[in-house]
Amino acid sequence: MENPQPRRSFELVFSFFVFGASLFLFYTAYGISGFEALSAPGGVPMMTTGLMTVTSGMVLIQTLRKPAEGNQWALREILPLPVVLMTVLITAYAFLLKPLGFIPTSFLFLVIGIRILTRRNWGWTVMVSAFSILLIWVIFRLIFSVLMPAGIVPEAEILAFFRKLMA
Numbered sequence: 001m002e003n004p005q006p007r008r009s010f011e012l013v014f015s016f017f018v019f020g021a022s023l024f025l026f027y028t029a030y031g032i033s034g035f036e037a038l039s040a041p042g043g044v045p046m047m048t049t050g051l052m053t054v055t056s057g058m059v060l061i062q063t064l065r066k067p068a069e070g071n072q073w074a075l076r077e078i079l080p081l082p083v084v085l086m087t088v089l090i091t092a093y094a095f096l097l098k099p100l101g102f103i104p105t106s107f108l109f110l111v112i113g114i115r116i117l118t119r120r121n122w123g124w125t126v127m128v129s130a131f132s133i134l135l136i137w138v139i140f141r142l143i144f145s146v147l148m149p150a151g152i153v154p155e156a157e158i159l160a161f162f163r164k165l166m167a
Contacts, residue, residue: 007066010078015056015063022052085116101151107133 026049032042089112096105110129114120140146141155150156 006069015060025049102148
């Protein structure tokens with residue numbers, strides 16, 4: 001018989017969390033329309049969350065059967081520094097989006113995020129970030145006319161200026 005791999009740090013906690021979240025989502029999906037028919041509005045969500053519940057339950061049972069590892073509090077293993085930094089960066093993005101606007105906030109997010117994750121030089125990081133923001137802005141703002149938080153960039157005036165040039 002094969003020797004089972006020991007249970008890693010917080011694996012049991014995570015398995016319980018996923019199973020509980022799956023149960024909650026299944027209950028929420030059931031609340032859409034109950035189980036009337038497969039074609040009912042809640043049919044696909046119930047089927048999906050039901051499958052999630054069954055599979056996460058199977059994973060939970062397998063996790064419970066594994067022997068515990070000696071060091072159950074290896075925080076570095078659970079939350080590596082890049083994950084923590086990106087979480088802080090995403091939170092900062094959410095708070096800065098409205099006051100600064102889409103363009104400067106997204107540019108800062110990309111520059112810092114790319115720098116943290118790739119450790120490339122600043123010139124490359126700034127160029128990739130600027131090109132990405134320009135491409136996203138052209139696609140969503142100009143082609144699809146999606147309104148984005150303007151913030152400190154006078155976006156309407158810039159668009160009006162270019163429209164005058166083309167008229």
